[in-house]
Amino acid sequence: MEKQSKTWLWVIGILVVVGVVYLVMTLNSSTPATNESASKGENGPIKIGVIAPLTGDAAAYGEPLQKVIALAVEEINNAGGLGGRMFQFTYEDGKCNGKDGANAMQKLVNIDKVKVVIGGFCSSESLAAVPIATANKVVLFSGGSSSPDLTNVSSYFLRDYPSDAAQGKVLAEIAYGDKKWRKVVFIQEQLDYPLGIFKAFSSNFERLGGQTSKEEFTEGTTDFRSQLTKLRGLKPDALFIDTQTPAAAERIFKQLTELKWKVPLLVSDAVTGDPAVVEKNATILEGALAAEFGTDPNNATFKHLLEAYKQKHNVDVPYQSYAQTMYDAVYIVRDGIKAVGYDGEKLALWSRTIKDWKGASGLVTIGSDGDRVSGHIGKVIKKGKVEVYGM
Amino acid sequence: MDLIMQFIINSLIAGATYTLVTLGFNLVYGATKFVNMFHGVLAAVGGYTVFFFTQTIGIDLWVSIIVGIIGAGLVGFLADRFIFSTLRIKKASNLVMFIASLGAFIVLQAVLAMVFTSQFQSIVHSVDSPRVYEIGSAAITHIQLLIIITALFSSFGLVLLLRFTMFGKAVKAISDDEEVAKIIGIDTNKIIGYVFFIGSAIAGIAGILIGFDTGIQPTMGLAILLEGATASIIGGIGNLYGGIAGSFLLGFVENFGIWKIPSEWKGAITFSVLIIFLIFRPQGIFKK
Amino acid sequence: MAYLIHLAILFVIYAILGISLNLVVGYTGLLSVTHAAFFGIGAYIVAILGMQFGLNFFVGLLLGVVVAGIISFLIGFVLSRLGGDYYVLGTVGFNYIVWSVLLNWQEVTRGPLGIPGISRPKLFGLDFTSNLAFLFLAVIILGAIYVFSQSIVTSSFGRVLKAIREDERAINVFGYNTLYYKLTIFMIAAAMAAIAGSLFASYITFISPATFMVMESVFILAIVILGGFANLKGSLLGALFLIFLPEALRFVGFTEDIAAQMRQAVYGLLLVVLMLYRPQGLLGEYKL
The missing domain is CATH 3.40.50.2300 (Response regulator)
Incomplete structure (x- = not known):
C-alpha cells in the first residue's frame, strides 16, 4: 500500500513539474526566441x-x-x-x-x-x-x-x-500498347519505392487489360533462384526487376543469367540511374525498358x-x-x-x-503540392547505354 | 516438370551453404552449450578479408582465400579468449553468453561497416560470368557447385577429425561434461579455443564462397546465422550430422515452399517450421 | 526544451516496454525476445482503426490490448512447452512471423509503405496534440502501469512467479499450476506492450514494419538487462540510459561518416562490458 501511494506522489510530482515548465514556457515564449534568431541571423x-x-x-x-x-x-x-x-x-x-x-x-x-x-x-x-x-x-x-x-x-x-506514381504509368502504357505484352511478372524488393512502382504499373496495366503478378523479397536477400524459377514457370511476356538499388538488381541479373532464362526485361530507374551498372550488364540489359525522369550525361x-x-573519393558516385x-x-x-x-x-x-x-x-519545377513537376520518360537500354524509347 | 530439377538444385545449394554454417555453429555449441550470435559475423570477416587482400593489397587470390579463412578463425579464437572464456570462468549462464555474443556481433558488424562502407561488394575471381553447367533444363554455376563440394568435404573432414584424433575425443569429452573433462586432465580452455578457431574458420569459408556467389555486405551475418541456427535445431543442436541433415531439409522446405507459396512468406515459413520442431521434436531429428 | 520533451515521451514508452518485459524475464525467468511483436500489434491496431474507421485513440488502445491479449494467450500456450534456449528461439521465431505478417499482409497494413498521418489522442474535448499534453498523458499511463506492476510483484502471485524462476519443477510439485501463472504474466506483459505501441503510433504519427523487428526486441531486452532483472525501478533507469545515451553520443565529436556506426559499436560494446563485469545490471537482484 505504502509503495503505491509513494509512486503516485512521484507521478503527481512529475506532472506538476511538467505543468509548471509549460506555464513558464508559454509566458516566456515571445522574447527569448526572437532574440536568438535575430542575433544569429546577422553573421x-x-x-x-x-x-x-x-x-x-x-x-x-x-x-x-x-x-x-x-x-x-x-x-x-x-x-x-x-x-x-x-x-x-x-x-x-x-x-x-x-x-x-x-x-x-x-x-x-x-x-x-x-x-x-x-x-x-x-x-x-x-x-x-x-x-x-x-x-x-x-x-x-x-x-x-x-x-x-x-x-x-x-x-x-x-x-x-x-513521386512513384509516374514511373509505373509510362511503362504500363508502353508495355501494353507498343510491345503488346499481356502478362508481366515482377520480382520486387519490399520497400516503399519499389512497391510504389509496382502499384502504379499494375493498376495501369490491368486497367488496359493486362495481367500482373509478383514475387516479393526482403532487403538484403541474395538468393533469388527459386523465385525466378517460379516466375519462369508462369511463362510471362516480360519480367520487371523492381529493386531499390542497382546492387540488388545486379544480383538478380547474375542469377537470371545463371539460370539461363532469357526474357524481355523492365527495370526501375535505380538501375538506369547508374551508367556503370548499365554498361557492366549490357548484354543482359539489351533492349530492357525503364522510365526515368532522367540523368542526362x-x-x-x-x-x-x-x-x-x-x-575527391576515388570512386564513381553511386x-x-x-x-x-x-x-x-x-x-x-x-x-x-x-x-x-x-x-x-x-x-x-x-x-x-x-x-x-x-x-x-x-x-x-515544384508544384503547389510540393512535388517535382516532371514527366517520366520511357527509356530503352541499347548496347550498354540508356536511350529514349521510341527514337 | 523441368522446373523441379531447378528447384532441387536450388535446394542443394542452399542446403550446402547452411551446412557450412551449422558445422561451425554446432561444433561450438557442443563444446560450450550456448547460442553464439557472434558466429554470423565471422562469415562476413572471411569474405571481407579476401576482399581486402585481393582488391586493396592486390595479393593473389588463392593466398587471400587462405588468409581469409585463417583470419576468420583467428577472430573467433580471440573472441573466445577475451570474452567467452572469461565468462565461462565466471560460470556465467547461457543467457549472459548469448547477450555478450550479441554485443560482440553488433560491434564487429559496425567496425566492418566503418572500414569497408555499407556498400554491397563482390569478390571477383575471374573476368567474366561464371561457368554454368546444365543438368537437363536446370542450371548451376561452378561456384555453386563448389559450395556443395566444399560443404561435403568440410563435413567429411570434420567428422574424421572428431572421430579419429585425440583432439576430437577431447572435444567429445568436453561436450559430454566439461567438469569431468577437466577432472581427467583435459585443458578445456585450450581445446575450446581450438574449437572456436576451427568453427569460425569454416564460417569464414562460407562467407568467402557466398561472396563469390552473390557478394558481401557488413550486414550479411545475421541472416546467415538465423538460417544456420534454425538448421541446427531442426537437426538436433550440437549434433554435426543433425546439422547437415537439418541444413538440407531446411534448404528443400524453403525452396519448394517458394514454388507454391508467395515467396515473401519464406522467412515466416522457416520460423514456423522452427517452432513446430521446437514443440514436437525439440531434440531435433537426431538425438545428440 | 522541446527536444527534452520529445526524449521524455520516448523514455516513457520504452519504460513501459521495459517494465512489462521485466515482469516476464526478470521476475518469472522466461527469456522472451518477442516483445516488439506486441509493441507492433498495439501500434498497428490504433493506426489501422484510426485511419480506416476513425476510431478514437482510446478505443483503439483498448482493442489493441484485447488483440494482444488473445494472441499472447495462443502463442504463450505454444511456447510454454519449450524450455530454456528453445524458448528464446521460439520467441524470436514468433517475433519474425509477426513482423512478416505486418510486412506482407498489405491489404491491411500497407506493408512497407507504412501508415502515415495517425492522429493524436482526443477525449471528451481534451486534445493531447501538443507534445507536452501528450507527455502528460503518457506519464499518467506509465504511472498506472508501474503501480499495477508493483502490486503484482509484491503479491503472492508475484512470489509464485519468482519461485517459477528459481525452480519450476519444485513449485509444480507443490501443486501450483505453473502454466497458468506463466501464461497470465505473459499476457499482461503483452497487453502493456500494446499500450506502449498505441502511444508510439500516436506520437510519431507514422509507423512501418521496420520498427518492430527482432532487433527492437533485443533493444527492449537490453533495457531490462541494464536496469537489472526483477527490479522495476531498474527498468526505468535502463530506459533512461538507453534513450539518452545515443542522444548524448550525438554530441561527441565523431566525424560524420562514421558517427552513426560508432554509436552502434558503442551500444554493442556496452552489452559485452555489462555481461563481463556486471551481469545483474544496475539495480538487479537476480544474477543472470
Missing part, C-alpha cells in the same frame, strides 16, 4: 540539417549521398558562402525508419535550431519528420523520398525527386558532379538519380535563402515558386 554560419540513413542496410545509399551533399556545401563555402556567411551542415541518422527520422528531426529543429532540413531520404523518415517540420515552421526538402503519400502533405515539405552540372566526386537531386537540393536551398532570407515560413512560400531552376537533374 553566424547558416545552419542546415540533413536526415539520411547513415547506419543499417539503407546506409548503402545514405553514406554516399551524404558525401554528395558535403561536396556541394564545400563548393559553396569555397566560393565564399552566401553573403560571406558559411554553410554549416549537421547530419543526423534517420536509419530509414519513422522513429529515428522523427528523433533526428526533433534534434535538428530544437537543438541545432535549423530552419531548413534536407531529408529524409527514405519515405518513412520524411513522413515521420513532416509533422515536426510543419509545427515548427521548418522547411523539409527531400532529395529522394518518392512515396505518393508525400504529395501535398504539408506546405513545409517539398521534394525535387518525383550531357548536363554540364551533372558532369561536374560526377568528376568532382570521383576526384545511385546517380538520387545524387543529382541531392546536389541540386543544396544549391536550391542556397538560392532560396539568397532570395528570401533564412526564414522557414518565407522559404516554404518561396519553394512553391521554383520554376525551371537549372541543376544537375535538369530543370526543376
Whole structure:
C-alpha cells in the first residue's frame, strides 16, 4: 500500500513539474526566441540539417549521398558562402525508419535550431519528420523520398525527386500498347519505392487489360533462384526487376543469367540511374525498358558532379538519380535563402515558386503540392547505354 | 516438370551453404552449450578479408582465400579468449553468453561497416560470368557447385577429425561434461579455443564462397546465422550430422515452399517450421 | 526544451516496454525476445482503426490490448512447452512471423509503405496534440502501469512467479499450476506492450514494419538487462540510459561518416562490458 501511494506522489510530482515548465514556457515564449534568431541571423554560419540513413542496410545509399551533399556545401563555402556567411551542415541518422527520422528531426529543429532540413531520404523518415517540420515552421526538402503519400502533405515539405506514381504509368502504357505484352511478372524488393512502382504499373496495366503478378523479397536477400524459377514457370511476356538499388538488381541479373532464362526485361530507374551498372550488364540489359525522369550525361552540372566526386573519393558516385537531386537540393536551398532570407515560413512560400531552376537533374519545377513537376520518360537500354524509347 | 530439377538444385545449394554454417555453429555449441550470435559475423570477416587482400593489397587470390579463412578463425579464437572464456570462468549462464555474443556481433558488424562502407561488394575471381553447367533444363554455376563440394568435404573432414584424433575425443569429452573433462586432465580452455578457431574458420569459408556467389555486405551475418541456427535445431543442436541433415531439409522446405507459396512468406515459413520442431521434436531429428 | 520533451515521451514508452518485459524475464525467468511483436500489434491496431474507421485513440488502445491479449494467450500456450534456449528461439521465431505478417499482409497494413498521418489522442474535448499534453498523458499511463506492476510483484502471485524462476519443477510439485501463472504474466506483459505501441503510433504519427523487428526486441531486452532483472525501478533507469545515451553520443565529436556506426559499436560494446563485469545490471537482484 505504502509503495503505491509513494509512486503516485512521484507521478503527481512529475506532472506538476511538467505543468509548471509549460506555464513558464508559454509566458516566456515571445522574447527569448526572437532574440536568438535575430542575433544569429546577422553573421553566424547558416545552419542546415540533413536526415539520411547513415547506419543499417539503407546506409548503402545514405553514406554516399551524404558525401554528395558535403561536396556541394564545400563548393559553396569555397566560393565564399552566401553573403560571406558559411554553410554549416549537421547530419543526423534517420536509419530509414519513422522513429529515428522523427528523433533526428526533433534534434535538428530544437537543438541545432535549423530552419531548413534536407531529408529524409527514405519515405518513412520524411513522413515521420513532416509533422515536426510543419509545427515548427521548418522547411523539409527531400532529395529522394518518392512515396505518393508525400504529395501535398504539408506546405513545409517539398521534394525535387518525383513521386512513384509516374514511373509505373509510362511503362504500363508502353508495355501494353507498343510491345503488346499481356502478362508481366515482377520480382520486387519490399520497400516503399519499389512497391510504389509496382502499384502504379499494375493498376495501369490491368486497367488496359493486362495481367500482373509478383514475387516479393526482403532487403538484403541474395538468393533469388527459386523465385525466378517460379516466375519462369508462369511463362510471362516480360519480367520487371523492381529493386531499390542497382546492387540488388545486379544480383538478380547474375542469377537470371545463371539460370539461363532469357526474357524481355523492365527495370526501375535505380538501375538506369547508374551508367556503370548499365554498361557492366549490357548484354543482359539489351533492349530492357525503364522510365526515368532522367540523368542526362550531357548536363554540364551533372558532369561536374560526377568528376568532382570521383576526384575527391576515388570512386564513381553511386545511385546517380538520387545524387543529382541531392546536389541540386543544396544549391536550391542556397538560392532560396539568397532570395528570401533564412526564414522557414518565407522559404516554404518561396519553394512553391521554383520554376525551371537549372541543376544537375535538369530543370526543376515544384508544384503547389510540393512535388517535382516532371514527366517520366520511357527509356530503352541499347548496347550498354540508356536511350529514349521510341527514337 | 523441368522446373523441379531447378528447384532441387536450388535446394542443394542452399542446403550446402547452411551446412557450412551449422558445422561451425554446432561444433561450438557442443563444446560450450550456448547460442553464439557472434558466429554470423565471422562469415562476413572471411569474405571481407579476401576482399581486402585481393582488391586493396592486390595479393593473389588463392593466398587471400587462405588468409581469409585463417583470419576468420583467428577472430573467433580471440573472441573466445577475451570474452567467452572469461565468462565461462565466471560460470556465467547461457543467457549472459548469448547477450555478450550479441554485443560482440553488433560491434564487429559496425567496425566492418566503418572500414569497408555499407556498400554491397563482390569478390571477383575471374573476368567474366561464371561457368554454368546444365543438368537437363536446370542450371548451376561452378561456384555453386563448389559450395556443395566444399560443404561435403568440410563435413567429411570434420567428422574424421572428431572421430579419429585425440583432439576430437577431447572435444567429445568436453561436450559430454566439461567438469569431468577437466577432472581427467583435459585443458578445456585450450581445446575450446581450438574449437572456436576451427568453427569460425569454416564460417569464414562460407562467407568467402557466398561472396563469390552473390557478394558481401557488413550486414550479411545475421541472416546467415538465423538460417544456420534454425538448421541446427531442426537437426538436433550440437549434433554435426543433425546439422547437415537439418541444413538440407531446411534448404528443400524453403525452396519448394517458394514454388507454391508467395515467396515473401519464406522467412515466416522457416520460423514456423522452427517452432513446430521446437514443440514436437525439440531434440531435433537426431538425438545428440 | 522541446527536444527534452520529445526524449521524455520516448523514455516513457520504452519504460513501459521495459517494465512489462521485466515482469516476464526478470521476475518469472522466461527469456522472451518477442516483445516488439506486441509493441507492433498495439501500434498497428490504433493506426489501422484510426485511419480506416476513425476510431478514437482510446478505443483503439483498448482493442489493441484485447488483440494482444488473445494472441499472447495462443502463442504463450505454444511456447510454454519449450524450455530454456528453445524458448528464446521460439520467441524470436514468433517475433519474425509477426513482423512478416505486418510486412506482407498489405491489404491491411500497407506493408512497407507504412501508415502515415495517425492522429493524436482526443477525449471528451481534451486534445493531447501538443507534445507536452501528450507527455502528460503518457506519464499518467506509465504511472498506472508501474503501480499495477508493483502490486503484482509484491503479491503472492508475484512470489509464485519468482519461485517459477528459481525452480519450476519444485513449485509444480507443490501443486501450483505453473502454466497458468506463466501464461497470465505473459499476457499482461503483452497487453502493456500494446499500450506502449498505441502511444508510439500516436506520437510519431507514422509507423512501418521496420520498427518492430527482432532487433527492437533485443533493444527492449537490453533495457531490462541494464536496469537489472526483477527490479522495476531498474527498468526505468535502463530506459533512461538507453534513450539518452545515443542522444548524448550525438554530441561527441565523431566525424560524420562514421558517427552513426560508432554509436552502434558503442551500444554493442556496452552489452559485452555489462555481461563481463556486471551481469545483474544496475539495480538487479537476480544474477543472470
